[in-house]
Amino acid sequence: xxxxxxxxxxxxxxxxxxxxxxxxxxxxxxxxxxxxxxxxxxxxxxxxxxxxxxxxxxxxxxxxxxxxxxxxxxxxxxxxxxxxxxxxxxxxxxxxxxxxxxxxxxxxxxxxxxxxxxxxxxxxxxxxxxxxxxxxxxxxxxxxxxxxxxxxxxxxxxxxxxxxxxxxxxxxxxxxxxxxxxxxxxxxxx
Amino acid sequence: xxxxxxxxxxxxxxxxxxxxxxxxxxxxxxxxxxxxxxxxxxxxxxxxxxxxxxxxxxxxxxxxxxxxxxxxxxxxxxxxxxxxxxxxxxxxxxxxxxxxxxxxxxxxxxxxxxxxxxxxxxxxxxxxxxxxxxxxxxxxxxxxxxxxxxxxxxxxxxxxxxxxxxxxxxxxxxxxxxxxxxxxxxxxxxxxxxxxxxxxxxxxxxxxxxxxxxxxxxxxxxxxxxxxxxxxxxxxxxxxxxxxxxxxxxxxxxxxxxxxxxxxxxxxxxxxxxxxxxxxxxxxxxxxxxxxxxxxxxxxxxxxxxxxxxx
Numbered sequence: 001x002x003x004x005x006x007x008x009x010x011x012x013x014x015x016x017x018x019x020x021x022x023x024x025x026x027x028x029x030x031x032x033x034x035x036x037x038x039x040x041x042x043x044x045x046x047x048x049x050x051x052x053x054x055x056x057x058x059x060x061x062x063x064x065x066x067x068x069x070x071x072x073x074x075x076x077x078x079x080x081x082x083x084x085x086x087x088x089x090x091x092x093x094x095x096x097x098x099x100x101x102x103x104x105x106x107x108x109x110x111x112x113x114x115x116x117x118x119x120x121x122x123x124x125x126x127x128x129x130x131x132x133x134x135x136x137x138x139x140x141x142x143x144x145x146x147x148x149x150x151x152x153x154x155x156x157x158x159x160x161x162x163x164x165x166x167x168x169x170x171x172x173x174x175x176x177x178x179x180x181x182x183x184x185x186x187x188x189x190x
Numbered sequence: 191x192x193x194x195x196x197x198x199x200x201x202x203x204x205x206x207x208x209x210x211x212x213x214x215x216x217x218x219x220x221x222x223x224x225x226x227x228x229x230x231x232x233x234x235x236x237x238x239x240x241x242x243x244x245x246x247x248x249x250x251x252x253x254x255x256x257x258x259x260x261x262x263x264x265x266x267x268x269x270x271x272x273x274x275x276x277x278x279x280x281x282x283x284x285x286x287x288x289x290x291x292x293x294x295x296x297x298x299x300x301x302x303x304x305x306x307x308x309x310x311x312x313x314x315x316x317x318x319x320x321x322x323x324x325x326x327x328x329x330x331x332x333x334x335x336x337x338x339x340x341x342x343x344x345x346x347x348x349x350x351x352x353x354x355x356x357x358x359x360x361x362x363x364x365x366x367x368x369x370x371x372x373x374x375x376x377x378x379x380x381x382x383x384x385x386x387x388x389x390x391x392x393x394x395x396x397x398x399x400x401x402x403x404x405x406x407x408x409x410x411x412x413x414x415x416x417x418x419x420x421x422x423x424x425x426x427x428x429x430x431x432x433x434x435x436x437x438x439x440x441x442x443x444x445x446x447x448x449x450x451x452x453x454x455x456x457x458x459x460x461x462x463x464x465x466x467x468x469x470x471x472x473x474x475x476x477x478x479x480x481x482x483x484x485x486x487x488x489x490x491x492x493x494x495x496x497x498x499x500x501x
Contacts, residue, residue: 048495048496049494049495049496050496059339059340059341060339061334061338063331063334064330064331065330066331067330068330068331069330069331070330070331070332070333072333072334072335074336076345083429084431084432085429085430085432086363086428086430086432086491087432088426089356089359089360089423090360092356093353093359093360094360097353097356098348098352098353098355099350100348101349102336102341102346108330169371
């Protein structure tokens with residue numbers, strides 16, 4: 001009888017411990033995310049120039065529920081810097097930054113994908129008065145002490161956003177203005 | 191004993207009535223079956239792949255079938271499309287279902303489109319698809335808002351005056367750039383022909399130099415005006431190449447004031463048959479420094495230059 005009691009208690013202990021162990025292995029994904037730091041860089045190519053403009057001022061948050069996460073990232077156009085103030089002001093004029101001072105990016109991804117090493121997301125970008133959807137973009141994810149580091153490129157073009165390409169010496173810039181994205185997301189502390 | 195008295199039998203008149211009713215009913219059933227058949231989609235037609243026409247109310251979803259496979263959209267006759275459109279949601283239309291029930295004989299030749307049929311060939315009724323999309327959108331958490339990010343409405347507000355200022359500034363700087371390049375060319379020509387205006391030069395060479403110098407001066411100050419009068423953007427400090435561009439202006443701007451004055455003095459002395467002397471002697475030196483500062487200024491504002499070819 002003593003032996004059977006021991007067996008029963010062992011089974012009970014296992015029944016309680018197993019979910020806990022499984023839970024620890026699965027690492028439940030946080031329900032709220034905050035953008036800790038970011039570097040959004042646009043790359044402009046001209047026959048005589050290569051210009052990179054970077055912003056570290058983006059703000060973002062993500063909310064997850066029912067297995068779905070919705071993210072919103074916003075950045076002010078005038079926070080992008082190429083290191084040349086004249087060029088930055090020119091960019092602001094070209095993209096009508098005073099009329100549309102904000103860039104917003106929205107995306108919805110499955111919550112389970114946040115633990116993967118890659119994520120496919122469809123981005124809806126509002127910029128320069130235009131709304132452009134970039135479907136099925138792949139971003140690399142890396143887990144860093146509970147945070148998520150995301151990196152990828154948005155293949156933006158001047159034409160999509162109806163921006164008149166600026167010229168230098170009567171030569172316009174290339175249509176492609178890819179935007180490199182590096183972000184560090186952390187679970188929100190509430 | 192009449193038949194009417196026999197249990198389970200009906201009187202003759204009544205029986206005749208019933209026969210007539212049955213015949214009429216049969217005709218109705220046959221007509222109904224015909225109608226149902228006309229309003230349903232013969233299953234064989236889909237395989238034939240005739241009548242390519244779009245189906246209103248239906249949108250093709252991402253189909254697993256390869257594109258050459260016959261689609262229902264291509265097979266539907268107009269009557270069937272109307273039925274399909276009206277019964278687009280999940281189930282069969284009640285009237286059509288009644289027709290189908292009333293015509294069992296027709297059922298193996300023709301049958302109605304069901305939602306399953308559409309789903310099987312990768313076509314989902316538009317309303318159903320919209321519903322699914324809405325359901326997907328409504329599922330999960332609500333969309334985060336800009337307010338939650340701490341972005342105030344003031345930060346997103348359009349400022350028409352600021353945009354006008356940017357536009358005017360850019361228009362003026364574009365002309366500054368164009369005129370600057372033209373001025374550079376004119377300055378180079380004036381500088382190059384300066385040797386023919388010196389003590390060993392000719393009167394014609396001197397006159398050409400004076401004319402070019404005058405044009406260069408006019409162009410230069412127009413160029414400078416475009417830069418100086420371009421609206422400033424509050425809160426921005428010059429950084430990068432434009433900073434050196436502005437520093438160099440402190441050299442070539444006074445240089446462009448001095449050079450014509452000294453040039454005029456030298457020209458006047460030459461006219462009097464004298465060699466340039468006094469401060470007029472510095473005309474060439476000041477012009478050289480001005481030209482170099484101006485040329486460097488043009489290169490500086492365009493730096494770094496990435497040539498499309500390797501030297």
